[in-house]
Amino acid sequence: MNDTFRHKGLRKILVDEIRSKGISDINVLNAISHVPRHLFMDNAFVQFAYQDKAFPIGCDQTISQPYTVAFQTQLLRVENHDKVLEVGTGSGYQSAVLKHLKADVYTIERQKDLFQKTQSFLPSIGYKCRFFYGDGYVGLSQFAPFDKILITCGAPEIPSLLLSQLKHGGRMVAPIGSGKVQIMKMIDKDMNGEVTISDHGNFSFVPMLSDKSSS
Numbered sequence: 001m002n003d004t005f006r007h008k009g010l011r012k013i014l015v016d017e018i019r020s021k022g023i024s025d026i027n028v029l030n031a032i033s034h035v036p037r038h039l040f041m042d043n044a045f046v047q048f049a050y051q052d053k054a055f056p057i058g059c060d061q062t063i064s065q066p067y068t069v070a071f072q073t074q075l076l077r078v079e080n081h082d083k084v085l086e087v088g089t090g091s092g093y094q095s096a097v098l099k100h101l102k103a104d105v106y107t108i109e110r111q112k113d114l115f116q117k118t119q120s121f122l123p124s125i126g127y128k129c130r131f132f133y134g135d136g137y138v139g140l141s142q143f144a145p146f147d148k149i150l151i152t153c154g155a156p157e158i159p160s161l162l163l164s165q166l167k168h169g170g171r172m173v174a175p176i177g178s179g180k181v182q183i184m185k186m187i188d189k190d191m192n193g194e195v196t197i198s199d200h201g202n203f204s205f206v207p208m209l210s211d212k213s214s215s
């Protein structure tokens, strides 16, 4: 793996930047300082890997902005060996951050090319996740319930099947909204199954699409 002192230095600057934007969870910052984002980038943009921006990764999709990844991960409050369902594998960068936090990661992607590419790439740099090609709206009932669920694309509303796959005492983090801007929602399910939803600011994600023919 080509990860040099220069890359590590650039990551340190990136971590300082996202800390100054309000990320305070030390485990999340530590994960961002370790995951070699330049290896997740499309070749055309690799020199920008440590800018705090989203970039195209092919198939009309993007690798999320590091601040956004850190923000969602911080909200999710991952604990060791939490079973986490991620919707939107994409480049695998967010999955790698979750692995750094010692989560057991189940990740779904609806774009076949991205699914195949990331399924072979992530384990090759040491991140072993369970990869699924399919529709995140349907989730993975055969592996439910999940301690945490993280949606990394903009859903028009909270997907009900996913909510039913969240364990009692679990948390989902999802950008919700059908326009260009979504509201980051934190959805907590208590031990009785009661759901509480709170809002955490505006973000802009690629849309969560339902069936594969609509891409």
Ligand code: SAH
Pocket: 061, 062, 063, 064, 087, 088, 089, 090, 091, 092, 093, 094, 095, 108, 109, 110, 111, 114, 134, 135, 136, 137, 152, 153, 206, 207, 208, 209, 210
């Ligand atoms: N977590 C990714 C972000 C990728 S962008 C990363 O760190 O790089 C969001 C991804 O969600 C895209 O790859 C897109 O194809 C995928 N996506 C959109 N709708 C989906 C759905 N219904 N099920 C699964 N993946 C979906």
